[in-house]
Amino acid sequence: MKVNSGLQHQENPTNDRSFIKATGGGAYKFSDLFKEKLGISLEKEDEMDCLVTGANFLLKAVNHEAFTYLNGQKEFVQIDHNDLYPYLLVNIGSGVSMVKVDGDGKFERVSGTSVGGGTFWGLGKLLTKCQSFDELLELSRRGNNRVLDMLVGDIYGGMDYSKIGLSSTAIASSFGRAISNNNELDDYKPEDVSRSLLRMISNNIGQIAYLNALRFGLKRIFFGGFFIRGHSYTMDTISVAVHFWSKGEAKAMFLRHEGFLGALGAFMSYERHSLDDLMTNQSVQIPVDASCGTDTNCNQLERDLNETESMQCSVYQA
Ligand SMILES: Nc1ncnc2c1ncn2[C@@H]1O[C@H](COP(=O)(O)OP(=O)(O)OP(=O)(O)O)[C@@H](O)[C@H]1O
Ligand SMILES: CC(C)(CO)[C@@H](O)C(=O)NCCC(=O)O
Known part of the structure; x- marks a missing residue:
């Protein structure tokens, strides 16, 4: 609330x-x-x-409210008040709402996904047994997603699949590596589990957001919601997803007062x-x-x- x-x-x-x-x-x-x-x-x-x-x-x-975030670099975006609309607002709370905003009081909720902040916190709690959201976030900061995620290189013998634009380091299947051996959950470090989970969810949200922006021809996507919490890896992953799917055409923007x-x-x-x-x-x-x-x-x-x-x-x- x-x-x-x-x-x-x-x-x-x-x-x-x-x-x-x-x-x-x-x-x-x-x-x-x-x-x-x-x-x-x-x-x-x-x-x-x-x-x-x-x-x-x-x-x-608010001056400097919106910024882009890529490779750890925050860059504030100057917003022209006369050229603000339309834009896509992606609010990531427990669930995710995607709202096309056309003006003051003029908007339509065009999409959403139930795979959101609640999913990260809920699944993360079950899988890592951590006690707080902050602990889960801190775990993810120290983790390595390559332990659990199956990369294109894992499937293609270390090679890129350049013909369809996938580098060997792109994730082919989130958590896909867990099927390839007899490991149990306890064999994985909670840090790595948390990292893969955060990446899977942030990536997915970034992708759905971009597809909706494309659907309505929206140039700008602003991400807000309490899930983001200024966390660099979350913002980086969302940015990479938008960059990847838009082939560099669109940029994810974040809000300083996101929550x-x-x-x-x-x-x-x-x-x-x-x-x-x-x-x-x-x-x-x-x-x-x-x-x-x-x-x-x-x-x-x-x-x-x-x-x-x-x-x-x-x-x-x-
Ligand atoms: N300290 C925290 N404790 C719990 N969750 C947190 C915390 N900080 C950030 N979060 C994230 O924020 C999410 C909840 O965000 P928020 O309170 O905006 O959602 P909500 O209002 O419950 O959901 P919705 O927007 O779907 O109605 C959690 O699922 C979690 O991912
Ligand atoms: C149900 C709300 C709007 C409550 O904030 C939110 O959690 C949400 O957008 N969930 C995603 C629901 C969906 O569109 O699949």
């Missing part, structure tokens, strides 16, 4: 209630809990609406819905996402944001 940081409080003896905007499935799932434990009502905003509103805002308002699009969109809906009640006198820093609580990478992200360019937003208090 994404919540925004503005708590509205209505002082009215007959109707005393506090509410916050929330979006995503959690806004439905935890609605009763918030009411019961905290006396707070969740005002539900549509998830796709919020994602798009958040992304459009960031791409227009907060929905929360930001929900926050901005105060303006859409309660303009009359607007009183702008308190400043807070955004983004705020409910899932960030004790997360070390997330704290790092917040530190990065604070060090570089923090955004000031107003909380509306009626």
Whole structure:
């Protein structure tokens, strides 16, 4: 669930209630809990609406919001506000949504895949027995995918298959090497398992995203969602997939505030819905996402944001 940081409080003896905007499935799932434990009502905003509103805002308002990432190099992209649309927004949370954005409030969810962040975390937890997402990510950083992935060279005796554009080091079959011997799961290092899993999922998302961009003739693909978390190998793999499938024509772009699009969109809906009640006198820093609580990478992200360019937003208090 994404919540925004503005708590509205209505002082009215007959109707005393506090509410916050929330979006995503959690806004439905935890609605009763918030009411019961905290006396707070969740005002539900549509998830796709919020994602798009958040992304459009960031791409227009924040300098250096979007960047490309290849071979460990981050390169910021200058966005011309008059030439932003259309673009493909790929949000990688538990599942993956692909949204064609044509303007403010103008969008269509054109595709998606259930093989997303939840798959990496879920399968990874089962296969490596690690206890946290960060641990799994850290494992993948130290792993080598060649141990489990079957490469083109494994099939072609160390040769490239140049006629169809496949180098000997391209993955022919994710996890395919596991069939060629009598190894059990315990014979593999969790680091290598995690690396292959991350590569398989990121590659797949990059490929589906590119195919959808091709389907609608979209030049730009922006990747967001809490799955990415600024992780270099994840971004590198997605970039390589887009580069590979587009034959270098398209580039994957990432967003600095990738995990907060929905929360930001929900926050901005105060303006859409309660303009009359607007009183702008308190400043807070955004983004705020409910899932960030004790997360070390997330704290790092917040530190990065604070060090570089923090955004000031107003909380509306009626
Ligand atoms: N600290 C963390 N703990 C758990 N998952 C994390 C963490 N950091 C990043 N993730 C990744 O983020 C994913 C969840 O992202 P997010 O919270 O945006 O999704 P969601 O809202 O549950 O899903 P959806 O967008 O499909 O509704 C997890 O599946 C995992 O891959
Ligand atoms: C169901 C949602 C939209 C919830 O955020 C997301 O998890 C998702 O896009 N899943 C992929 C579903 C699919 O299109 O196959």
